[in-house]
Amino acid sequence: xxxxxxxxxxxxxxxxxxxxxxxxxxxxxxxxxxxxxxxxxxxxxxxxxxxxxxxxxxxxxxxxxxxxxxxxxxxxxxxxxxxxxxxxxxxxxxxxxxxxxxxxxxxxxxxxxxxxxxxxxxxxxxxxxxxxxxxxxxxxxxxxxxxxxxxxxxxxxxxxxxxxxxxxxxxxxxxxxxxxxxxxxxxxxxxxxxxxxxxxxxxxxxxxxxxxxxxxxxxxxxxxxxxxxxxxxxxxxxxxxxxxxxxxxxxxxxxxxxxxxxxxxxxxxxxxxxxxxxxxxxxxxxxxxxxxxxxxxxxxxxxxxxxxxx
Amino acid sequence: xxxxxxxxxxxxxxxxxxxxxxxxxxxxxxxxxxxxxxxxxxxxxxxxxxxxxxxxxxxxxxxxxxxxxxxxxxxxxxxxxxxxxxxxxxxxxxxxxxxxxxxxxxxxxxxxxxxxxxxxxxxxxxxxxxxxxxxxxxxxxxxxxxxxxxxxxxxxxxxxxxxxxxxxxxxxxxxxxxxxxxxxxxxxxxxxxxxxxxxxxxxxxxxxxxxxxxxxxxxxxxxxxxxxxxxxxxxxxxxxxxxxxxxxxxxxxxxxxxxxxxxxxxxxxxxxxxxxxxxxxxxxxxxxxxx
Amino acid sequence: xxxxxxxxxxxxxxxxxxxxxxxxxxxxxxxxxxxxxxxxxxxxxxxxxxxxxxxxxxxxxxxxxxxxxxxxxxxxxxxxxxxxxxxxxxxxxxxxxxxxxxxxxxxxxxxxxxxxxxxxxxxxxxxxxxxxxxxxxxxxxxxxxxxxxxxxxxxxxxxxxxxxxxxxxxxxxxxxxxxxxxxxxxxxxxxxxxxxxxxxxxxxxxxxxxxxxxxxxxxxxxxxxxxxxxxxxxxxxx
Numbered sequence: 001x002x003x004x005x006x007x008x009x010x011x012x013x014x015x016x017x018x019x020x021x022x023x024x025x026x027x028x029x030x031x032x033x034x035x036x037x038x039x040x041x042x043x044x045x046x047x048x049x050x051x052x053x054x055x056x057x058x059x060x061x062x063x064x065x066x067x068x069x070x071x072x073x074x075x076x077x078x079x080x081x082x083x084x085x086x087x088x089x090x091x092x093x094x095x096x097x098x099x100x101x102x103x104x105x106x107x108x109x110x111x112x113x114x115x116x117x118x119x120x121x122x123x124x125x126x127x128x129x130x131x132x133x134x135x136x137x138x139x140x141x142x143x144x145x146x147x148x149x150x151x152x153x154x155x156x157x158x159x160x161x162x163x164x165x166x167x168x169x170x171x172x173x174x175x176x177x178x179x180x181x182x183x184x185x186x187x188x189x190x191x192x193x194x195x196x197x198x199x200x201x202x203x204x205x206x207x208x209x210x211x212x213x214x215x216x217x218x219x220x221x222x223x224x225x226x227x228x229x230x231x232x233x234x235x236x237x238x239x240x241x242x243x244x245x246x247x248x249x250x251x252x253x254x255x256x257x258x259x260x261x262x263x264x265x266x267x268x269x270x271x272x273x274x275x276x277x278x279x280x281x282x283x284x285x286x287x288x289x290x291x292x293x294x295x296x297x298x299x300x301x302x303x304x305x306x307x308x309x310x
Numbered sequence: 311x312x313x314x315x316x317x318x319x320x321x322x323x324x325x326x327x328x329x330x331x332x333x334x335x336x337x338x339x340x341x342x343x344x345x346x347x348x349x350x351x352x353x354x355x356x357x358x359x360x361x362x363x364x365x366x367x368x369x370x371x372x373x374x375x376x377x378x379x380x381x382x383x384x385x386x387x388x389x390x391x392x393x394x395x396x397x398x399x400x401x402x403x404x405x406x407x408x409x410x411x412x413x414x415x416x417x418x419x420x421x422x423x424x425x426x427x428x429x430x431x432x433x434x435x436x437x438x439x440x441x442x443x444x445x446x447x448x449x450x451x452x453x454x455x456x457x458x459x460x461x462x463x464x465x466x467x468x469x470x471x472x473x474x475x476x477x478x479x480x481x482x483x484x485x486x487x488x489x490x491x492x493x494x495x496x497x498x499x500x501x502x503x504x505x506x507x508x509x510x511x512x513x514x515x516x517x518x519x520x521x522x523x524x525x526x527x528x529x530x531x532x533x534x535x536x537x538x539x540x541x542x543x544x545x546x547x548x549x550x551x552x553x554x555x556x557x558x559x560x561x562x563x564x565x566x567x568x569x570x571x572x573x574x575x576x577x578x579x580x581x582x583x584x585x586x587x588x589x590x591x592x593x594x595x596x597x598x599x600x601x
Numbered sequence: 602x603x604x605x606x607x608x609x610x611x612x613x614x615x616x617x618x619x620x621x622x623x624x625x626x627x628x629x630x631x632x633x634x635x636x637x638x639x640x641x642x643x644x645x646x647x648x649x650x651x652x653x654x655x656x657x658x659x660x661x662x663x664x665x666x667x668x669x670x671x672x673x674x675x676x677x678x679x680x681x682x683x684x685x686x687x688x689x690x691x692x693x694x695x696x697x698x699x700x701x702x703x704x705x706x707x708x709x710x711x712x713x714x715x716x717x718x719x720x721x722x723x724x725x726x727x728x729x730x731x732x733x734x735x736x737x738x739x740x741x742x743x744x745x746x747x748x749x750x751x752x753x754x755x756x757x758x759x760x761x762x763x764x765x766x767x768x769x770x771x772x773x774x775x776x777x778x779x780x781x782x783x784x785x786x787x788x789x790x791x792x793x794x795x796x797x798x799x800x801x802x803x804x805x806x807x808x809x810x811x812x813x814x815x816x817x818x819x820x821x822x823x824x825x826x827x828x829x830x831x832x833x834x835x836x837x838x839x
Contacts, residue, residue: 053412055351100592107349110412111542112591114351115584118539122581133577176706179695183703187690189654192674193683195708195756199673235535239420246413251694277427284420291410291417292399 003170007163014159018152027155031223033264034158035216039237040244040256041165042212045172046205047242048250051185052106056097056113057241059120060090060210062232064217069130069227072138079157079222086218087211094210095203102202121233135228138221154219161219165212169253172208181205213241236280240267243287249299258298320451321572322565327457329564331526333557334464335519335537336544337471341512343542344550345488346505348396349412354537355419356513360385360520361435361529362426368437368524375439375463378521382514389513393506419534426531434528442525460522467518471511472553484508488551539583547590549600558598562586603666605630605760605791606651611660613646613815620646622815624660628760628793633786635806635823636795639836642812644795645687648762652684653677664760679708683758685749687765687795693738697729697748700737704756723751727781743774750781761785762793767801775801803827811835 018027039057046052064086071077071085093116101112125133140150147153172178180201183191192198221227240263248259263283270279294301335357342350360381367377400411436442441455475481486494487501487508494501523529543563548555563583571579590597604627613621621643628634638644649655651662653674662670669677683704692700698720705716724730727747732740737748746766753761763782767775779801786792796802802809803823811819811826813835819826826832 047409051409053409053416055416100588104591104595106408107343107412108546108591108595110349111351111538111546112588114538114542115587118536118584119581119588122578126577179699179703180707182694183692186692186694189674190686190690190692190752191703192654193652193678193686194704194752195675195678196703197673197675197707235420239416242413242416246410277424280420281424281428284417284424287417288414288421291413295410 003167007167011159011163014156018156019146019148024149024151027149027151029268031151031155031158031219032268033261034155034162035220036240036244036260036264037162037257038158038165038216039213039241040248040260041162041169041253042209042216043241044245044250044253044256045169045212046202046209048245048255049173049178049181049185050202050205052102052202052206053110053242054113054206054209055110055238055242056116057213058233058235058237059113059117060093060213061217061220061237062117062124062229063093063120064090064214065220065227065232066124066130067214068218069136069138069221072221073129073136078141079219082222083157083161083215083218086214088214090214090217091207091211093214094207097210098203098206102206103199117233117235117238121229124229124232131228133229135226136221138225138227140222140225150222154223157219158216161212161215165216166253166257168208168212169256172205173253177201177204236283239280239283239287240264243283243290245297246287247290247297249297251296252299255297255299262298316450317572318569321568323451323453324457325565325568326561327453327461327564328568329561330464330468330557331457331460331522331560332540332544332564333560334460334467334522335516336541336548336560337468337553337556338512338515338519339541339545340548340551340553340556341471341484341515342509344545344548344552345484346393346508346512347488348393348401348415348509349408350415350512351412351538352415352419352422353512353516354534354541355422356385356388357516357520357523357537358529358531358534359422359426360517361524361533362430362520363517364521364524365430365435365437365529368439373439374437374521374525375459378518381517381521385517386510386514389510389516390506392513393509397502397505419538423531423534430531432530432532434530435524436528437524439525456525460526463518463522467515468553468557471515474511475553480504480507485551536580536583539580539587543583543587543590546587546595547597549597552597552599555597555599602629604628605632605665606793607661607663608647608651609661609663611647611650611657611662613643613650613655613658620815621650621657624812624815624817626810626817626820628791630759630791631786631789632791633805633807634791634793635802635809636793636812637797637799637802637809637826637832638812641814642835643815644812645764646815647812648684648764648793648795652682652762675707678704678756678758681757681759682762683753683756683760684762685746685753685764685766687768689745689749691737691740691745691748691752693736695737696734697724697737697740698733700748700752701755704752708756720755723754726784727751727754728777743770743777746770746778747781750778750785754785758790760791760793762795764795765797766794767796767798779805799827 043054043057046054067086067089068082071082097112097116101109124130130136143150143153180196183196184198188198244259244263245256247263249255267279270282339353342348363381364374364377368374441459445452445454475485483499483504487504491501544556544559547559563586567579567582570582606628608624608626611621611624624647636644650657653672657670661668664680664682701720702716705711724733729747750766767778775798782792794805806823809823809826810817811832818831819829
């Protein structure tokens with residue numbers, strides 16, 4: 001119950017902030033950080049809970065963006081339909097890739113997800129309807145009252161998606177599904193021997209994870225008023241979506257949120273003040289540092305410190 | 311899309327040369343991932359790093375192949391260091407650390423790529439050598455000399471490594487540790503030392519592979535991404551642990567890519583490796599000659 | 602009475618290596634069955650084929666009259682085949698109690714509160730009750746073995762395969778584990794025991810089969826097996 005109250009408060013805050021006089025830049029940056037909350041949370045459902053590393057977040061994100069573009073260009077679909085479309089397409093992709101490779105060892109799944117990025121990107125590069133390699137300009141529709149600008153509205157939409165994603169992750173984690181996924185992560189063979197339908201659960205996690213990532217990508221063409229393959233399928237999304245839960249902590253739904261807020265903010269600051277390359281370097285270095293020194297992430301460190309001081 | 315028998319033959323010829331080249335750049339991964347089971351997604355990144363080192367030496371008038379061979383020594387040491395680190399931080403701690411090991415190499419690949427961007431910028435780099443730029447004329451076909459050089463080095467590399475693994479004591483120990491580590495321990499050999507040595511060799515081979523990479527064409531820091539597809543496609547198609555399989559798989563990839571290039575153009579060619587990888591994983595994940 | 606498990610002409614290859622060749626065994630319900638053989642003879646491979654961790658290449662495996670060789674492992678567990686692992690594989694991020702909740706949820710489909718009660722009963726019976734909330738990756742060797750058995754028991758099996766549950770344990774620890782297996786059998790569970798500790802196999806088994814290089818070389822009572830020259834040769838070399 002406490003959770004739902006907090007969630008409602010956060011949404012109310014987001015709405016309040018969007019209607020306030022705060023500088024427009026806050027919403028540009030906030031939209032990006034919230035996107036990463038969704039991506040990191042989605043990644044963790046399969047990566048953290050079940051232990052199957054997905055390198056292909058960029059594929060799902062980009063495909064979500066392109067699905068939204070197609071729906072918008074073809075039918076003038078409203079944002080909600082775009083998001084639903086992105087989620088559906090990426091759910092299918094997640095299911096397909098999972099069916100193909102989740103029967104195999106973890107690293108084969110990971111490599112297959114890299115393959116998916118490139119194949120999706122190549123397909124979009126060669127598809128003239130969505131602008132091919134040069135991309136497509138998009139005209140935003142009129143912004144709905146009470147929002148002053150379209151970006152402010154997108155900010156609230158992404159906040160909604162973030163709450164939806166985290167709620168989904170929380171439900172999975174605390175349910176019998178979560179225990180099954182943890183059993184798979186701890187010892188897949190023993191899980192099968194204890195009656196856990198490992199392939200089915202992995203497929204479920206992969207599909208849900210993919211759907212959420214697709215939903216996160218769908219508002220981006222409207223955010224940028226533009227879409228093109230290279231930036232939509234940028235590998236940085238994959239590294240970030242992996243680094244954030246690893247830094248925040250993979251066992252609990254709050255981990256990816258912490259990781260996304262921390263790393264996302266750092267990324268915004270570094271990209272603006274220094275350079276984009278240094279930004280990626282920082283992500284890579286932090287990922288390696290945490291993976292080696294603090295494997296349980298910020299959540300793990302916090303637990304250790306509180307135990308130490310008890 | 312103009313189709314002719316001549317064009318097809320030329321594509322196949324080019325594909326054979328390209329395929330041997332792909333086999334040579336994948337053979338390091340065949341050892342580190344195929345035999346040692348290390349999830350080495352940073353293999354192409356280290357290779358690209360080797361290509362840039364070759365470029366640097368080339369600016370001091372080193373012939374690229376000589377540079378590649380010279381670089382094998384420091385890269386060997388680098389490989390031993392990386393494996394030691396990986397072993398202590400991850401492999402030792404059991405299967406819980408498997409996810410983190412994978413994430414580690416992914417992060418490492420990114421750090422190398424960004425490091426190269428910061429050091430050299432995003433522009434493409436080339437090397438110069440007497441055999442780059444001109445072609446051999448065989449009747450109606452023109453084969454670039456640099457492809458022949460890469461082809462030659464690739465064959466030599468593949469055969470020497472295969473011989474090393476089957477004829478020398480250390481080589482056979484490496485194969486043994488891949489198949490039955492406890493038995494090896496019982497025979498008094500230290501599996502960690504052997505794996506470290508093997509990873510060092512794999513990395514040294516990557517240095518030479520990097521030299522070939524920049525001989526065959528220009529490089530830029532993001533090249534490692536498409537080569538993740540190519541090298542893993544070759545290693546998985548070959549079957550983990552099979553050296554000769556690597557040559558066969560490389561040829562299949564090279565010829566497929568060359569034909570796709572001819573039929574559909576350069577915008578589709580990079581996806582061939584990734585598509586092949588997915589097909590192999592879906593239909594026959596143990597590859598052609600897998601254990 | 603119909604056998605609870607019928608293994609007929611089962612074979613298994615790994616590349617060029619034949620791990621099992623033409624293995625046939627019938628096991629009666631409620632029987633205490635011992636499986637012995639030198640290292641590498643195929644015992645664990647056979648167990649993996651029965652439990653579903655591996656698929657047999659040839660032959661058939663029937664459990665309670667139903668062909669199971671094509672079924673996924675988790676389906677076989679739900680049908681009543683449980684096994685413990687040679688090297689214990691606890692769910693290391695979970696407590697001892699939680700480990701048992703997994704089969705309760707996925708095989709028996711109990712609510713968490715009922716499952717916890719029954720799990721505590723099992724833990725009490727095997728002597729792990731005080732460790733119920735301990736992290737499973739902090740147990741001693743014998744406690745880990747007991748957890749393996751407890752987790753297999755939580756799946757309410759009708760056939761339990763115990764894969765070298767006593768390897769490396771001291772004399773009194775072996776007795777502890779043996780008592781657990783005897784009690785399980787007394788409650789109606791058929792038990793297949795793989796062991797190297799001969800005195801345990803002899804005390805426990807009603808019937809013993811010896812494997813060597815993937816083939817059955819001998820079958821009979823414990824006493825006759827021990828006296829069999831082929832068995833002695835397999836273990837000690839010619």
